[in-house]
Amino acid sequence: MLDFDAGLTELCSKLVGELDAGRNPICLIDGRAGSGKTLFAKSLSDCIFSQLKQAPRVIHMDDLYPGWEGMLAGSAYLTELILAPLSKGRSANWQVWDWENSRRGSAAEPGNGRREFLLETALIVEGCGSLSRANAEFADITVWLESDLALRRDRYSQRDEGRFDEYFGIWAAQEDEFYEREKSPQLAQFVIWN
DSSP, X not given: OEEHHHHHHHHHHHHHHHHHTTOOXXXXXXXXXXXXXXXXXXXXXXXXHHHHSOOOEEEEGGGTOOSTTOHHHHHHHHIIIIIHHHHTTOOEEEEOEETTTTEESOTTSGGGGEEEEOSSSOEEEXXXXXXXHHHHTTXXXXXXXXXXXXXXXXXXXXXXXXXXXXXXXXXXXXXXXXXXXXXXXXHOXXXXXX
């Protein structure tokens, strides 16, 4: 198990090496709510950019879940519309979830929230449910972030100023089920304490 800084240094070096060798790696970053996945993904992206002046694409699972009870469906959406097409050399095409209107797509965004990506740089996917058995098959690097419950709960609450505290239990129950079935922590090549 690595701490945040050591994990960041090691993973940045690994991804930069892959990019320098002409490969475009896929990195999945998972962990329970509040474990620091978004911060780690941003720090990793910034580190890669500082060394290569090339930014990886970062996809947030929050854009893929179809609502508060959609962790499993979001993971499957990642598999079907993003990772599987990329593995076949095709472009990934998907639509973000509009949380305010509880539907796929967003009239407030260009293209109604449609996204497209062809694997021409590194891809970092961060969020709960990104690391499943199916998704691990498509990944070059898999990461699990670990943190204690009290700290995770505090971060979760602070992130959105307590607006979504009522959903912590609903989300945690989905995590329990998903991670028990998928064994996500065991699929990770890197475990990072945050």
